[in-house]
Amino acid sequence: MMRLVVRRLLLAIPLLLVVSVLSFVLTSLAPGNAAETILGSSATPASVTALERQLGLTQPLWEQYWNWLSHAITGNLGTSLTTSEAVGSTVSARLPVTLALVIVGTLASAILGVALGTVSALREGVVGRVIDGLAMLGFSIPNFWLGLVLVDLLAVKLHWFPATGYVDLSQSPSGWARSLVLPVAALAAVGLTGIAKQTRDSLREVMGREFIMALRADGMPERRIVLRHGLRNAAIPVVTLVGVFFVGMLGGTVLVESVFVLPGLGSLAVSSAQSGDLTTLQGIVVVFCVIVVLVNLLIDLAYGWLNPKARLS
Amino acid sequence: MTGTVAGLIRRPAALVTLILLALILLACVAAPLVATHQPNQVDYSASLQAPSAAHWLGTDQLGRDTFSRLLYGGRVSLMYAAVVAAVTLVVGVAAGLLSGYLGGWTDRVIMSITDVGLAIPVLVVVIVVLSVFQQNFLAVMIVLGLLMVPFTVRSVRAPVLAVRGELFVDAARVSGLSALRIMVRHVLPRVAGPVLVQATLVSAMALQMSVGLAYLGFGPKPPNPTWGSMISEGSQVLASNGWLLLASGGTVALVTVCLGFVGDAIRDARVQAWTGDVTSTARRRRSAAPNAVTAQLPQEPRATADADGPDLLVAHELSIGFGEAGRETPTVSGLEFAIAPGEAVGLVGESGCGKTSVAKAILGLLPDGGRVTGGEIWFDNQDVTGFSARQMAAYRGKCVGYVGQEPMAALDPVMRVGTLLRQVVRTHSDLTRAQARDRVIELLEMVHIPDPAAVARRYPHQLSGGMAQRVAIARAIAAGPMLLIADEPTTALDVTVQAQILALLRELQQRLGMAVLLVSHDWAVVAQVCRRAMVMYAGQLLEQGEVEQLVTAPAHPYTRALLACRPASATEGQRLPAIPGQVPAPGTWPTGCRFAARCEHSLPQCTAGPVAWESLDGNHVSRCLRTGELAKASGISSTIATKEGSDV
Numbered sequence: 011m012m013r014l015v016v017r018r019l020l021l022a023i024p025l026l027l028v029v030s031v032l033s034f035v036l037t038s039l040a041p042g043n044a045a046e047t048i049l050g051s052s053a054t055p056a057s058v059t060a061l062e063r064q065l066g067l068t069q070p071l072w073e074q075y076w077n078w079l080s081h082a083i084t085g086n087l088g089t090s091l092t093t094s095e096a097v098g099s100t101v102s103a104r105l106p107v108t109l110a111l112v113i114v115g116t117l118a119s120a121i122l123g124v125a126l127g128t129v130s131a132l133r134e135g136v137v138g139r140v141i142d143g144l145a146m147l148g149f150s151i152p153n154f155w156l157g158l159v160l161v162d163l164l165a166v167k168l169h170w171f172p173a174t175g176y177v178d179l180s181q182s183p184s185g186w187a188r189s190l191v192l193p194v195a196a197l198a199a200v201g202l203t204g205i206a207k208q209t210r211d212s213l214r215e216v217m218g219r220e221f222i223m224a225l226r227a228d229g230m231p232e233r234r235i236v237l238r239h240g241l242r243n244a245a246i247p248v249v250t251l252v253g254v255f256f257v258g259m260l261g262g263t264v265l266v267e268s269v270f271v272l273p274g275l276g277s278l279a280v281s282s283a284q285s286g287d288l289t290t291l292q293g294i295v296v297v298f299c300v301i302v303v304l305v306n307l308l309i310d311l312a313y314g315w316l317n318p319k320a321r322l323s
Numbered sequence: 324m325t326g327t328v329a330g331l332i333r334r335p336a337a338l339v340t341l342i343l344l345a346l347i348l349l350a351c352v353a354a355p356l357v358a359t360h361q362p363n364q365v366d367y368s369a370s371l372q373a374p375s376a377a378h379w380l381g382t383d384q385l386g387r388d389t390f391s392r393l394l395y396g397g398r399v400s401l402m403y404a405a406v407v408a409a410v411t412l413v414v415g416v417a418a419g420l421l422s423g424y425l426g427g428w429t430d431r432v433i434m435s436i437t438d439v440g441l442a443i444p445v446l447v448v449v450i451v452v453l454s455v456f457q458q459n460f461l462a463v464m465i466v467l468g469l470l471m472v473p474f475t476v477r478s479v480r481a482p483v484l485a486v487r488g489e490l491f492v493d494a495a496r497v498s499g500l501s502a503l504r505i506m507v508r509h510v511l512p513r514v515a516g517p518v519l520v521q522a523t524l525v526s527a528m529a530l531q532m533s534v535g536l537a538y539l540g541f542g543p544k545p546p547n548p549t550w551g552s553m554i555s556e557g558s559q560v561l562a563s564n565g566w567l568l569l570a571s572g573g574t575v576a577l578v579t580v581c582l583g584f585v586g587d588a589i590r591d592a593r594v595q596a597w598t599g600d601v602t603s604t605a606r607r608r609r610s611a612a613p614n615a616v617t618a619q620l621p622q623e624p625r626a627t628a629d630a631d632g633p634d635l636l637v638a639h640e641l642s643i644g645f646g647e648a649g650r651e652t653p654t655v656s657g658l659e660f661a662i663a664p665g666e667a668v669g670l671v672g673e674s675g676c677g678k679t680s681v682a683k684a685i686l687g688l689l690p691d692g693g694r695v696t697g698g699e700i701w702f703d704n705q706d707v708t709g710f711s712a713r714q715m716a717a718y719r720g721k722c723v724g725y726v727g728q729e730p731m732a733a734l735d736p737v738m739r740v741g742t743l744l745r746q747v748v749r750t751h752s753d754l755t756r757a758q759a760r761d762r763v764i765e766l767l768e769m770v771h772i773p774d775p776a777a778v779a780r781r782y783p784h785q786l787s788g789g790m791a792q793r794v795a796i797a798r799a800i801a802a803g804p805m806l807l808i809a810d811e812p813t814t815a816l817d818v819t820v821q822a823q824i825l826a827l828l829r830e831l832q833q834r835l836g837m838a839v840l841l842v843s844h845d846w847a848v849v850a851q852v853c854r855r856a857m858v859m860y861a862g863q864l865l866e867q868g869e870v871e872q873l874v875t876a877p878a879h880p881y882t883r884a885l886l887a888c889r890p891a892s893a894t895e896g897q898r899l900p901a902i903p904g905q906v907p908a909p910g911t912w913p914t915g916c917r918f919a920a921r922c923e924h925s926l927p928q929c930t931a932g933p934v935a936w937e938s939l940d941g942n943h944v945s946r947c948l949r950t951g952e953l954a955k956a957s958g959i960s961s962t963i964a965t966k967e968g969s970d971v
Contacts, residue, residue: 025439033448036455146587150579152531154538155572158558166562220732227686228747228798229720232712239735246737254441261446265535269558279447280539283454291451302442318737318782 014321018310022303026296030082033295034075037288078292087293092285097293100278105297107176107274110186111266112259112301115194119201120252126202127209127248128241131217141206148203154265157196161269164192174271193270197262201255208251213244246317253309257302337588344581347574351397360388362395363546371564381566383556387546389570396548397574400534403464407529410468412522415475420506420514422476423483433476440473446532453541460542467532471525478521482514516589523586527579534575550575633704634661635805635838636685640698643680643689643862645909651696652910654680655862658698664805667832667839669849669856669870671885675906677862678842682810685840686725687715703805721751724799728811730791734783740794741779744801751802766797770827789820793827800831807832810842825851846874846889855942858882861907861917868943878937878945878954881918916947924949 087097130141165173177185263276314321366386380389422433537551557568641658644651655677767775770793813821866879904921915930937950
């Protein structure tokens with residue numbers, strides 16, 4: 011198990027390098043450069059050149075990258091081109107919002123999805139079809155549109171939840187929870203229904219296998235067979251899917267945070283893109299990748315825990 | 324492929340969604356012809372109207388016609404989605420084919436890149452690309468397509484791997500076709516189904532993402548409509564008019580639902596294409612065969628080895644059927660037999676005779692759709708067929724143990740062997756954890772597993788086949804059952820291991836005084852463990868008696884034919900004998916003798932009516948009109964009883 015963790019962490023290093031190089035090269039391709047963005051369109055060519063030298067933009071690309079990387083490792087992600095704040099501090103101030111969204115979203119979709127999927131796997135007919143229909147809807151309705159509709163119905167019309175904004179957990183736990191309900195619902199709908207469907211298909215398949223028959227022949231109570239043997243085997247593909255949906259939700263924050271005006275990384279990415287703040291964007295991409303790497307590690311651990319074949323080979 | 328298309332067309336729901344999808348696409352493409360208004364025609368007097376005859380889906384804040392704007396917006400949104408889907412599919416399918424078919428380094432490199440790709444939050448990277456390429460949306464959509472490639476690679480690679488292992492691909496390779504040609508001409512058509520499913524999925528995701536980006540303002544500049552920008556406009560006027568948001572978001576959802584439906588239908592159609600023939604012929608057979616077979620069964624004598632003392636298990640008039648309740652296809656009809664305590668009995672016959680149905684019925688574990696349609700199964704003077712779920716659970720394992728054909732498949736792959744055994748022990752006793760652990764070690768010792776403590780800690784995939792079957796036997800006897808049912812327990816094993824497992828079964832049967840019902844097609848297997856045997860054919864018993872009587876002086880022509888087919892009784896240099904014809908399928912049984920069609924001794928009267936049992940000596944009985952006559956002329960002899968074990 012330890013070896014799996016170490017191997018995964020070692021694999022993460024090239025992944026992060028590749029992503030950072032890609033985003034670095036990509037941003038250097040941008041028409042107009044950082045100096046022009048900072049100084050605005052009224053700048054003289056001389057002042058632009060001076061700032062370029064100051065920012066190190068006259069150095070070769072690989073040297074610029076090395077400078078950026080050696081700083082990034084220490085947590086210094088550079089300075090925003092538009093607000094001249096440190097990207098690192100902006101990102102870390104906004105990180106908790108995004109993390110709260112995706113973690114609560116992932117947990118909600120995994121727990122509810124598995125529960126729903128299990129019920130529909132064991133009940134023939136109507137329940138299964140209802141879940142099929144819900145899964146189709148969850149997959150089809152754009153998350154930001156769902157968010158807009160939820161805001162209109164549950165916030166504007168019924169006043170059950172705040173329409174927009176974020177309350178810090180340390181300020182008011184209940185306010186925090188209330189401010190998360192709608193955005194999490196919008197974000198997690200796809201994952202929840204997708205996981206429910208996968209759980210159902212997977213559990214059905216497992217319950218038809220020979221070893222389930224053998225357990226029945228042992229005289230094992232059916233409840234125990236489903237919970238201890240069926241679900242545990244069925245969970246193996248589900249765990250992988252949870253990882254996939256986590257990454258999807260992380261991307262989805264870009265839209266959902268904009269709809270609910272939440273001060274997270276997703277909405278920061280949108281505003282940075284609109285203002286051409288490439289340094290901040292780069293920082294966000296790197297932070298997102300680190301999160302994904304860590305979550306994938308957790309998923310791998312869960313996978314190994316569930317599947318002895320993966321753990322022992 | 325053609326099967327997939329045909330299957331798709333046969334489904335009304337799929338056909339409707341397909342037509343709907345085509346109509347939406349056509350309407351958007353032909354927007355200038357279909358639209359009722361100019362998309363950007365402002366009319367302040369008609370601001371924010373509800374649907375009407377003039378404006379089918381109402382208007383927006385500037386009085387522009389929503390229906391017309393949706394059509395024009397669809398051209399942009401759908402075109403972008405198409406670009407994304409095309410890029411993803413072309414690159415993804417190619418990479419998936421190469422990765423799955425070539426394997427080795429190609430596979431490793433492609434899968435590494437895929438793993439990296441899967442870890443990238445797509446939308447965030449797309450936003451970076453957007454801020455770099457400013458308004459070049461085509462470039463952005465191509466990048467979006469590339470970012471979605473990993474999903475496609477994975478879902479194409481898996482079926483390619485499966486197809487690669489098939490014989491026709493080997494044949495193509497051996498015949499000297501180039502790898503490229505095999506991939507394109509032979510492998511690609513076989514994975515067309517998963518690729519089509521993936522295409523619908525990718526198109527749906529691409530549409531959602533391009534709409535999402537346009538919603539955020541990354542798209543053609545206003546006033547030109549896209550579905551995303553219309554959702555954005557709709558959300559701004561939500562308080563005064565919800566129609567715009569509903570129409571724009573609803574259209575996106577509708578197109579996605581259609582794509583999803585088509586994808587599901589393709590998947591289902593493929594599943595049916597694989598199994599379709601089987602079910603349709605089965606249905607035909609069922610309708611052709613009148614269900615009167617069970618009605619005219621002959622009276623059967625009670626045939627037991629030991630008449631003294633009560634029987635442990637009695638099957639009385641046992642009939643088993645599969646299918647819809649009330650219209651089952653019978654697989655077993657009017658079976659009558661008994662097993663005494665401690666007696667080892669073999670149940671012999673070709674595949675498809677209903678042997679396994681009998682074994683499963685005794686355990687109350689007939690697969691879905693199967694049920695006991697008549698008669699009773701008495702175990703220790705209780706009717707098993709009337710058991711409640713709770714009684715059944717207490718009876719299984721505790722009264723009857725079961726050993727199946729595939730030892731590995733019978734073990735939960737994610738549970739340690741010892742944990743599984745302990746669970747069985749504790750289900751049927753009130754031993755403590757520690758006591759149960761000792762009992763597990765004791766059980767593993769009983770089945771002669773060396774170093775039982777170490778084996779108990781292993782997972783099933785760490786066991787050999789023979790070891791797994793020993794574990795399965797330990798599990799079956801864990802609760803001390805009075806009857807052990809072993810269904811082809813050695814068929815999946817190596818020849819050398821087979822003999823050991825049979826010896827173990829025999830040893831345990833004698834040591835524990837446990838009755839054994841051994842189901843097998845192999846006389847050598849039965850002869851090693853059982854004293855008595857029953858010959859089954861087409862859901863009916865044809866002959867019963869001592870194994871020695873049966874193999875040395877078989878009375879029924881079917882038993883003789885079975886024995887003659889044994890490799891051990893074949894003459895060197897001659898073709899291995901086989902019984903001509905096939906076992907009639909369930910539900911197509913003839914009246915009278917069911918073996919008559921394949922029997923070399925059959926007479927017209929054999930099929931005239933039900934055949935009754937004919938007694939030979941002792942408990943030896945045969946269901947054949949010519950029993951006496953053939954017994955006299957009997958020349959068949961077999962060495963099996965005397966040479967037992969040596970020819971296994």
